[in-house]
Amino acid sequence: VTMKNGILEVTLSNPEGIVTGIHYNGIKNLLETKNDETNRGYWDVVWSPPGTTVTTGTFERIEATTFEVIVETREQVELSFSRTWDLSLEGKLAPLSIDKRFVMLLGSSGFYSYAIYEHLNGWPGFNLDETRIAFKLRKDKFHYMAMADNRQRYMPLPDDRLPGRGVELAYPEAVLLVDPVEPEFKGEVDDKYQYSCENKDLKVHGWICTDPPTGFWQITPSNEFRTGGSVKQNLTSHVGPTTLAMFISAHYAGIDLVPKFGQDEPWKKVYGPIFIYLNSLPKGDNPLTLWDDAKTQMLVEVQSWPYSFPASKDFQLSEQRGDISGRLLVQDRYVSNDNIPANGAYVGLAIPGDVGSWQRECKDYQFWTEADDEGYFSITNVRTSDYNLYAWVPGFVGDYKNASVITIASGSDIDMGDLVYEPPRDGPTLWEIGIPDRSAAEFYIPDPNPKYINKLFVNHPDRFRQYGLWERYSELYPTQDLVYTVGENDYKRDWFFAQVTRKKDDNTYQGTTWQIKFNLDSTNQTEIYKLRLALASAAQAKLEVRINDLSTESPLFSSGLIGGDNAIARHGIHGLYWLYNVDIRGHMLLQGENTIYLTQASNQTPFQGIMYDYIRLEGPPRKAC
Numbered sequence: 010v011t012m013k014n015g016i017l018e019v020t021l022s023n024p025e026g027i028v029t030g031i032h033y034n035g036i037k038n039l040l041e042t043k044n045d046e047t048n049r050g051y052w053d054v055v056w057s058p059p060g061t062t063v064t065t066g067t068f069e070r071i072e073a074t075t076f077e078v079i080v081e082t083r084e085q086v087e088l089s090f091s092r093t094w095d096l097s098l099e100g101k102l103a104p105l106s107i108d109k110r111f112v113m114l115l116g117s118s119g120f121y122s123y124a125i126y127e128h129l130n131g132w133p134g135f136n137l138d139e140t141r142i143a144f145k146l147r148k149d150k151f152h153y154m155a156m157a158d159n160r161q162r163y164m165p166l167p168d169d170r171l172p173g174r175g176v177e178l179a180y181p182e183a184v185l186l187v188d189p190v191e192p193e194f195k196g197e198v199d200d201k202y203q204y205s206c207e208n209k210d211l212k213v214h215g216w217i218c219t220d221p222p223t224g225f226w227q228i229t230p231s232n233e234f235r236t237g238g239s240v241k242q243n244l245t246s247h248v249g250p251t252t253l254a255m256f257i258s259a260h261y262a263g264i265d266l267v268p269k270f271g272q273d274e275p276w277k278k279v280y281g282p283i284f285i286y287l288n289s290l291p292k293g294d295n296p297l298t299l300w301d302d303a304k305t306q307m308l309v310e311v312q313s314w315p316y317s318f319p320a321s322k323d324f325q326l327s328e329q330r331g332d333i334s335g336r337l338l339v340q341d342r343y344v345s346n347d348n349i350p351a352n353g354a355y356v357g358l359a360i361p362g363d364v365g366s367w368q369r370e371c372k373d374y375q376f377w378t379e380a381d382d383e384g385y386f387s388i389t390n391v392r393t394s395d396y397n398l399y400a401w402v403p404g405f406v407g408d409y410k411n412a413s414v415i416t417i418a419s420g421s422d423i424d425m426g427d428l429v430y431e432p433p434r435d436g437p438t439l440w441e442i443g444i445p446d447r448s449a450a451e452f453y454i455p456d457p458n459p460k461y462i463n464k465l466f467v468n469h470p471d472r473f474r475q476y477g478l479w480e481r482y483s484e485l486y487p488t489q490d491l492v493y494t495v496g497e498n499d500y501k502r503d504w505f506f507a508q509v510t511r512k513k514d515d516n517t518y519q520g521t522t523w524q525i526k527f528n529l530d531s532t533n534q535t536e537i538y539k540l541r542l543a544l545a546s547a548a549q550a551k552l553e554v555r556i557n558d559l560s561t562e563s564p565l566f567s568s569g570l571i572g573g574d575n576a577i578a579r580h581g582i583h584g585l586y587w588l589y590n591v592d593i594r595g596h597m598l599l600q601g602e603n604t605i606y607l608t609q610a611s612n613q614t615p616f617q618g619i620m621y622d623y624i625r626l627e628g629p630p631r632k633a634c
Contacts (some may be wrong), residue, residue: 026090056103059134064259123281156214201247222296263573331421350384365408449620495527509618536629546584546620547572
């Protein structure tokens with residue numbers, strides 16, 4: 010089946026709906042012709058039986074069984090490639106009926122794709138570990154990858170990752186290039202996780218061919234169908250050359266962000282449309298400027314959302330949606346007597362749930378925006394449904410949730426007025442470490458081992474994306490753990506970005522105990538002090554807190570085993586957010602020097618650990634006058 014509009018030509022298998030060819034700018038096929046036709050451009054899922062606690066299930070390319078032309082006019086073509094699930098397929102295919110759509114418009118230098126997933130009542134339960142679109146481009150053509158102004162480079166070949174040319178490091182995705190085809194890459198590490206990106210910034214990425222100058226770009230104009238909110242991280246493009254459109258993934262989250270469906274749970278969701286944009290330049294022009302044009306096209310697509318052309322009734326058009334606006338203020342009387350505008354707050358709508366539940370909600374749609382300097386926010390083009398309004402505010406711990414269930418109807422324009430968030434606070438700040446922004450980026454991030462460099466991230470703001478930084482802790486602290494003295498140390502240089510295990514000489518690992526030393530001029534023996542522990546990431550970790558006596562068998566606080574976001578191994582400076590509030594009775598503290606012991610007790614692998622977001626000790630509440 011072929012779609013063409015005079016600019017490009019796209020060929021798909023019938024009835025499977027696999028993209029087998031893209032003809033553009035004189036290049037007969039942008040996709041890798043050495044690959045089997047099923048391994049060029051496709052939708053896929055990873056799924057597993059209900060109750061599974063890991064995220065590596067059965068991989069399945071979505072191959073349709075029915076082809077239908079939905080729209081065929083001079084202005085638009087929309088094709089449907091669908092498969093209908095029934096009980097005869099139990100255990101063979103994910104229990105989903107899937108309708109993949111491909112759209113081409115007149116005068117458009119690209120094509121769109123979206124899909125409708127449906128699980129009916131009575132079908133078997135299952136976990137949907139991942140779903141995405143993948144495109145495999147020609148390795149002899151596409152060598153330059155771009156995903157941000159400061160994250161773009163010439164990339165190694167996939168051949169460089171093969172045995173003999175590359176050496177696998179601590180996990181298969183990370184490979185040291187020892188004999189690459191192009192000598193300039195020798196000694197570098199290649200790892201697809203180094204190119205991950207937060208949803209809010211993940212709008213356009215792709216590849217450039219220099220001869221003839223040609224760009225292949227994946228543009229995602231909305232995050233409404235993605236999971237995990239604005240700062241959830243996802244894969245982008247990587248060596249292959251491969252370009253992905255991620256819809257569901259457990260990356261930087263773990264099993265918590267895997268949708269789990271019961272047998273009696275009907276569900277339907279539209280993923281996309283996303284846009285595959287192609288651009289070109291005359292020979293002799295600088296091909297790298299194709300990135301600037303792709304960014305401009307991304308803005309056009311974002312401003313056009315929701316699109317007016319999808320023919321499926323399951324995709325709501327602009328006139329079917331509603332808007333909501335308001336202003337968020339923060340009330341913290343220990344910071345200011347006046348309410349504080351929630352500058353830069355992330356404000357969103359998600360299905361009704363508990364405070365912070367949006368972070369792990371992964372079945373429905375979410376709609377997020379950022380408040381302006383005065384705390385004003387506006388969320389437009391929201392699908393009709395019932396929601397709660399959630400928010401979190403950089404600079405303050407915790408999560409906001411408005412108690413009202415908000416019903417968005419077609420044409421709604423709801424003004425919430427002034428909303429006030431009271432973050433967790435019992436008393437005045439005695440001391441604090443870090444910045445409450447759900448990231449560990451402000452802490453000390455070491456230089457990588459010179460043997461494991463990615464040149465892109467040398468002298469780069471995202472220096473945390475270098476490989477193997479977890480190993481540097483044992484080199485900096487070979488026998489004694491980190492000790493941080495309040496008032497003397499600076500968290501920017503003295504607080505290691507992750508509390509990881511220490512590697513021992515016998516290649517086993519041990520848990521680590523960090524100390525925070527601080528002085529109190531006086532203590533109130535009968536009052537309660539509060540320790541706020543905000544975590545930016547946890548990976549199979551167990552955090553224990555002791556006060557002034559490390560030898561006590563029972564800690565004052567234990568988190569139990571928490572987290573599976575694997576952000577330490579995958580070069581993410583955060584995963585899921587955790588907040589613990591620990592009561593410290595006054596009699597446990599001393600006049601003069603005190604020590605808080607933070608033990609990360611898990612010790613089976615090098616990747617177990619914690620990234621702290623922010624730590625604060627509060628004194629007892631002030632007495633009202």
